[in-house]
Amino acid sequence: MSKLRVNGFSLSIDGFGAGPDQDLKNPLGVGGEALHKWMVGTRTFRDVFGEDGGTTDTDDAFAARSFENIGAWILGRNMFGPIRGPWKDESWKGWWGDNPPYHVPVFVLTHHKRVPIDMEGGTTFYFVTDGIHAALEQATAAADGKDVRLGGGVATVRQYLQERLVDEIHMAISPVLLGSGEHLFTGIDMPKLGYQCSEQVATPLATHVVIKRE
Template sequence: MSLTRVQFFSISLDGFGTGEGQTLEAPFGHAGERLHEWMFATRQWRGPDQPGGSGGVDDLFVKQHDQGIGAEIMGANKFGPRGWHEDPEWKGWWGPNPPFHTPTFILTHHAHPPIEMEGGTTFHFIDATPAEALKTAREAAGGKDVRIGGGATVIRDFLAAGLIDHMHIVVVPILLGRGVRLWDGLEGLENDYQIEAISSPSGVTHVTFTRTGA
């Protein structure tokens, strides 16, 4: 069976996956881009048009973004700012060719027709529990893995339901103090996973969780 995965989801030292005060101009609230600067600096992210990016462990993890992924699930607040469903022109933060290249399922209570984008991404909007959403995404993934893309609340809900097989969390050495925290209500989670940590010269720590027996 395909795996359910979280890839390089960044959190602060105090466990926040996004800052407070998300707006159209500030998708991650007061955190800005600080949680993701390590990723933006890699060779893989910068691409051939912007030489000089960093290599090493950060780059190796970013290179895994598309490997084996057949579908994605994300929350409504990752797809857009509050009220996006009232804007008929809104198609996400990522421009005409989003970086997903798969069927992508948005968890929302607001009905919306699918949006087909360039590069193989089609956004589908569903009102479903984590288990129901995963079943739908697996059917669309064609035997490949399903990525749980975030935000923190969605990942936490899937973890609480016992649905995550492999998770890669990047701990960034900043303190946010407020926002949406990943780990709340998940005491004892470590008992279900084999956990490994790798430190990077960039200052971040890559922590992987592999479900025991997965």
């Protein structure tokens, strides 16, 4: 049965999944890039972008797990690009260039219609205007029995958690304090929603925590 998974979601020690003042120059907010230090040096991450080398340690094992059995993705609009409001300029096709790292159908949550975009490597972006449940239904159908990965950002993950739709979430808690930005769990009672920690592993660059829904 297909699951909805959050994988490789980096958090600061004080619970922020992105820093403040996100823009084109700082897509993860000020200080946000430091959250992902655990991932960028891994063999898995480098392989996604066609580069050789990289570590093969515990961080890499969690990064590799995040791509296993994924048949579709769901993204919030901010994860697709910095543009707000109607799509006045449709030349923007995502942060990742002509060959994004997804290689499966990707469903982007938005309030504004846009025709699908076919990219290199098997990625097609579909734009869903009728909410998180519709996006999950479409992504699950496209995944054809495989899992759906919820890529974020923070606000999107929060919406799915509040609806108890996420089956599993892997967080990498980085040794970074951001002080402000987008907080993941504010106002969300995870135990009340049926979520419990099932795994935790510490490395020099992150503490990996897996939370599953009962």
